[in-house]
Every structure is written in structure tokens, then in C-alpha cells.
Amino acid sequence: QVQLVESGGGLVQPGGSLRLSCAASERIFFANVMAWYRQAPGKQRELVAAISSGRRSNYADSVKGRFTISGDYAKTTVVLQMNSLKPEDTAVYYCNVGLVGREYWGPGTQVTVSS
DSSP states (O other): OOOEEEEOOEEEOTTOOEEEEEEESSOOTTOOEEEEEEEOTTSOOEEEEEEETTOOEEEOTTTTTTEEEEEETTTTEEEEEEOSOOGGGOEEEEEEEEETTEEEEOOOEEEEEOO
16 A cells, blocks of 8 residues: 655744655556645645646745745655745645545644744
8 A cells, every 4th residue: 555654844933944755655656746735723725836747836826936846756756845934834734646536645744833
């Protein structure tokens, strides 16, 4: 069974940086998109950034210019570099790998931005 594992979360002060990584236990063939989502307490899960198998990237307006997504479809790994972090970025961040008719999710990693 394929599993996704996130790492790199933690506590950081406003203006700081974190690098989140996600790795699959084995390569996921035919993946169409790899992405990062986040969910803050009391709010719905939202897309943060995604990268397609064609290497096209999309970002939420709230993180454009601050976050960068990168991925390696051969390894099924995806990284989210987060800079200039704000308190409103605080959330559990989830890795996602999508195929036609199927999705894989990581268990989530906590990111807390606070002074």
C-alpha cells in the first residue's frame, strides 16, 4: 500500500521560512498532479499549491510570491518552500498526489507561525 509522509513542519516566527517535504513509500505511476493543501482550525481545507505532471504550477493568491512548489514525478516527491511566513499561514499542511479517479493523502504536518 502506498503511503505519503510529510516532514518539515514546526514552529516559526513571522517572516521566517520552512521547507515542507513529502515522499511516497514507492513511486506512484500515472500521477497527474502533486499538491499541498492546508486546513486551519474551524476552516475548510484549501489548496495552497499544485504542480502538474507537465510541470505547470498553481498557487493560492494568498501565497503567491512567498511559496514555491517543486516536484519530481519519477520519485513521487513534492516540496513546498515557504518564505515570509505569516500567522495566517498557521495550519495543518497535507501532501496530495492525484491520479484519474484516485487520490493519496499524507497524514499532515503542523505549521505554526507565531511570535
